[in-house]
Amino acid sequence: MTDFVNEPTTGEEITYCAVHPDRETGLRCNKCGRYMCAQCAVQTPVGYRCRECVRQHDDKFFNATQNDYILLFAVSAGLTGLVAVVMSAIRLPLLFIILLGLPIGGAISEAVVRAVKKRRGRQSGIIAASGAVIGGLVGAGLQTYLTLQGRISEAAAARGIENVPAIPLDAVFNSLLSNWSLLILIAIVAFAVYSRFKMRI
Ligand SMILES: [Zn+2]
Numbered sequence: 001m002t003d004f005v006n007e008p009t010t011g012e013e014i015t016y017c018a019v020h021p022d023r024e025t026g027l028r029c030n031k032c033g034r035y036m037c038a039q040c041a042v043q044t045p046v047g048y049r050c051r052e053c054v055r056q057h058d059d060k061f062f063n064a065t066q067n068d069y070i071l072l073f074a075v076s077a078g079l080t081g082l083v084a085v086v087m088s089a090i091r092l093p094l095l096f097i098i099l100l101g102l103p104i105g106g107a108i109s110e111a112v113v114r115a116v117k118k119r120r121g122r123q124s125g126i127i128a129a130s131g132a133v134i135g136g137l138v139g140a141g142l143q144t145y146l147t148l149q150g151r152i153s154e155a156a157a158a159r160g161i162e163n164v165p166a167i168p169l170d171a172v173f174n175s176l177l178s179n180w181s182l183l184i185l186i187a188i189v190a191f192a193v194y195s196r197f198k199m200r201i
């Protein structure tokens with residue numbers, strides 16, 4: 001494959017993509033020098049490279065361990081869950097949620113990145129974002145459940161009913177899904193942690 005790299009070019013030589021031999025191309029990877037078609041070329045800050053060179057570069061860059069993924073998920077889920085509990089208890093208006101969402105998302109992202117000592121892997125962003133979504137929904141669901149159960153217990157006590165009925169889970173679910181501002185907050189936090197891991201610094 002490297003044989004032809006140093007061959008003198010006649011100017012009319014036809015070259016083909018190293019991966020797709022049927023595609024004519026004059027474009028070469030600026031690292032390994034192989035010819036590549038438009039589909040195989042990846043634009044990087046240092047020019048066009050082939051997928052293999054990009055992958056090798058990423059492998060050096062990604063250094064997260066399995067434990068990092070678990071830690072990422074746990075920290076992201078725990079903090080977002082905590083925020084969701086507080087926010088669903090105080091029920092701020094949507095505008096405040098949006099204004100607060102980015103700084104909260106930023107703070108959680110920083111905490112998550114520090115927890116894994118800035119190590120990251122190919123899946124870090126998506127795992128941290130899933131942690132935020134799951135933690136946020138569980139936290140908010142728990143808060144909603146306790147609030148509804150508390151109201152029912154009070155109502156039961158006021159009427160002298162001893163057997164407090166349990167809250168049907170779909171009532172908790174509906175109440176949670178109707179809390180738009182909280183769902184938006186969770187989405188903002190999930191987006192923030194995801195983007196934080198996409199940043200290459
Ligand atoms: Zn290459």
Ligand SMILES: [Zn+2]
Nearest residue numbers: 017020037040
């Ligand atoms: Zn190709």
